[in-house]
Amino acid sequence: MSTRTEVEILSPGAFASIQDGGRRGHRRIGVPWAGVLDRRLMRIANALAGRAEDAAVIECFDGGLHVAASGGAVKLAVAGDTVVEVEGTEGRRQLAPWRSVTLADGEQLRIRKMEGGRIAMVAIVGLEPAAVMGSASTYARAGIGGVDGRALGAGTRLALSADADPWDSDRVLAQPPAADTGPIRLVPGPQADHFSPTALDALVGGEYRVTPEADRMGIRLEGAQLEHAGAAEIVSDATVPGSIQVPGAGQPIVLLADAQTAGGYPKIATVIGADLGRLAALRPGQSLRFAAVSAAEGACIARAAETETRALIASIRALPPDGIDLMALYTGNLVDGVVHALGTEYRPLY
Amino acid sequence: MSFRILDAGDAALTIEFGSIIDPALLAEVNALDAAVLRRKQAGKLPGVIETMPTFRSLTVFFDPLVTDRDAVLAALQPLIAAAEHGSTTDGRHWRLPVCYEGEAAPDLAEVAGAIGIGEDEVVALHSGAEYLVYMIGFLPGFPFMGDLPAPLRLPRRAQPRVRVPAGSVAIATGLTAIYPWESPGGWHLLGRCPVPLFDARRTSPSLLAAGDRVRFVPVSAQECRAIEAGLASAQIDPMQWLESAPTPAENAA
Numbered sequence: 336m337s338t339r340t341e342v343e344i345l346s347p348g349a350f351a352s353i354q355d356g357g358r359r360g361h362r363r364i365g366v367p368w369a370g371v372l373d374r375r376l377m378r379i380a381n382a383l384a385g386r387a388e389d390a391a392v393i394e395c396f397d398g399g400l401h402v403a404a405s406g407g408a409v410k411l412a413v414a415g416d417t418v419v420e421v422e423g424t425e426g427r428r429q430l431a432p433w434r435s436v437t438l439a440d441g442e443q444l445r446i447r448k449m450e451g452g453r454i455a456m457v458a459i460v461g462l463e464p465a466a467v468m469g470s471a472s473t474y475a476r477a478g479i480g481g482v483d484g485r486a487l488g489a490g491t492r493l494a495l496s497a498d499a500d501p502w503d504s505d506r507v508l509a510q511p512p513a514a515d516t517g518p519i520r521l522v523p524g525p526q527a528d529h530f531s532p533t534a535l536d537a538l539v540g541g542e543y544r545v546t547p548e549a550d551r552m553g554i555r556l557e558g559a560q561l562e563h564a565g566a567a568e569i570v571s572d573a574t575v576p577g578s579i580q581v582p583g584a585g586q587p588i589v590l591l592a593d594a595q596t597a598g599g600y601p602k603i604a605t606v607i608g609a610d611l612g613r614l615a616a617l618r619p620g621q622s623l624r625f626a627a628v629s630a631a632e633g634a635c636i637a638r639a640a641e642t643e644t645r646a647l648i649a650s651i652r653a654l655p656p657d658g659i660d661l662m663a664l665y666t667g668n669l670v671d672g673v674v675h676a677l678g679t680e681y682r683p684l685y
Numbered sequence: 686m687s688f689r690i691l692d693a694g695d696a697a698l699t700i701e702f703g704s705i706i707d708p709a710l711l712a713e714v715n716a717l718d719a720a721v722l723r724r725k726q727a728g729k730l731p732g733v734i735e736t737m738p739t740f741r742s743l744t745v746f747f748d749p750l751v752t753d754r755d756a757v758l759a760a761l762q763p764l765i766a767a768a769e770h771g772s773t774t775d776g777r778h779w780r781l782p783v784c785y786e787g788e789a790a791p792d793l794a795e796v797a798g799a800i801g802i803g804e805d806e807v808v809a810l811h812s813g814a815e816y817l818v819y820m821i822g823f824l825p826g827f828p829f830m831g832d833l834p835a836p837l838r839l840p841r842r843a844q845p846r847v848r849v850p851a852g853s854v855a856i857a858t859g860l861t862a863i864y865p866w867e868s869p870g871g872w873h874l875l876g877r878c879p880v881p882l883f884d885a886r887r888t889s890p891s892l893l894a895a896g897d898r899v900r901f902v903p904v905s906a907q908e909c910r911a912i913e914a915g916l917a918s919a920q921i922d923p924m925q926w927l928e929s930a931p932t933p934a935e936n937a938a
Binding site for chain 2: 359360361362363364365366467468476477479521522523524525526569570571572573575577578595596597598602605606607608609630631632633634636637638641
């Protein structure tokens with residue numbers, strides 16, 4: 336019997352969508368980049384799965400994503416500070432995060448919860464959704480990208496390309512990136528001069544809290560009031576990912592990947608690209624502080640972060656082999672053996 | 686003429702030509718935008734990802750791993766100087782159908798009342814002017830057009846709507862627009878345009894481009910439905926409402 340191999344979404348958890356490196360070149364017609372909120376996580380997930388670094392992944396929030404392999408074996412990899420569980424023919428087992436795993440037909444993987452942050456990326460070998468305007472990223476507002484232009488729902492089946500090869504050895508990032516709890520860095524401007532002289536000090540000196548209004552478009556913060564020097568409106572101009580808009584009430588909103596491309600609120604500062612993923616991963620209720628840097632310092636930080644990311648990716652290693660012929664294992668109708676194939680060092684302990 | 690360079694983080698900067706809505710500023714923005722696109726297409730601006738032209742500024746997005754603010758600025762300086770002599774170029778001309786009747790025009794009576802003229806006079810004023818597309822933004826394909834005839838220059842509604850239907854033709858703050866998508870919105874809704882302003886399957890997904898000129902042609906509710914049906918069944922090509930070329934690319938060159 337020949338069936339095509341698919342990943343079935345049993346539950347998307349809090350929120351999950353297909354994203355890749357994003358859609359470039361269309362801001363001039365009002366189309367934001369979309370794409371993953373944390374590009375480093377995507378690159379690690381893809382490297383663990385042996386995929387191109389900007390290949391499409393499932394980006395999910397707050398855990399709960401639950402998927403099943405259907406019609407064949409599926410290799411996938413999870414990046415993020417997660418608790419992951421695999422449900423196979425012989426029951427459940429916990430899986431170390433930051434690794435790839437090959438699910439046999441019918442096996443399920445679930446991100447039970449996040450240990451830190453709120454974003455995880457799942458790379459899947461053979462996931463090649465059609466590009467719309469140059470990217471597979473879901474941008475729900477215009478109904479483009481991903482699966483039918485929408486976030487993933489329970490029951491969605493993602494067809495995998497026929498030449499997908501799940502038999503490569505599994506990989507692990509033995510030393511995941513440490514959580515960075517330093518301040519979120521920003522570059523003052525473009526409209527810092529639309530605020531009272533003390534507003535920038537208030538933004539940088541104060542503590543802000545993430546409100547429940549936090550999604551792929553942006554994060555509304557609450558904290559020290561930012562006073563405008565005049566009207567809280569400008570003639571609309573371009574926003575960028577990281578723009579900190581301040582509407583009349585004086586509370587900042589940081590714009591993210593899906594945000595509108597232009598806006599009429601003054602923007603007191605811009606969060607640097609290297610810190611945007613960390614900001615997007617903050618949960619409602621968590622607090623944060625900002626620190627000001629120059630645009631040139633921001634670029635230095637971007638280059639340092641890139642070096643760090645490359646080092647992390649370079650440190651990815653194949654899981655210790657244990658002499659089992661994986662092809663025979665998965666194509667044969669074995670009931671046991673699946674766990675052994677995953678590598679003894681990383682076998683769950685319960 | 687003067688301009689300011691504004692930082693927009695570590696990966697973008699904005700060249701601002703002024704702080705108001707003015708076709709003369711738009712001419713400078715579009716001249717600079719066209720010059721940057723030409724340099725980029727010629728491979729002369731490594732690391733520049735894209736540009737975003739607005740009413741009065743051009744934002745240039747770049748990859749800080751490939752270039753930096755100073756290098757981008759150095760490359761832009763001569764282009765900015767040339768753009769200051771940019772003259773207004775003529776974009777494409779469109780005549781778009783609008784139904785100004787019934788449920789397509791929920792705020793028509795209120796607007797007429799606020800100004801103290803008849804509803805038909807509001808329609809005559811709105812459809813009697815030619816509008817310049819200042820920019821596309823906020824939502825995919827959303828055109829900011831102006832300037833409205835003086836009597837129609839009202840502030841936004843006191844109570845924004847949670848749901849403005851797609852296709853709504855709206856006015857506020859001296860401008861008029863068409864909502865390509867259902868969205869929250871605070872503008873006054875005068876009518877409905879049945880022509881889709883954005884379609885990702887088209888080579889140019891946005892129907893309109895900055896610099897285009899638009900006139901509205903009143904149609905009845907019945908005609909509006911017929912146009913929608915014709916568009917849905919692909920019997921009607923949206924390009925039929927284009928009055929004249931040049932295309933935006935030729936326009937830019």
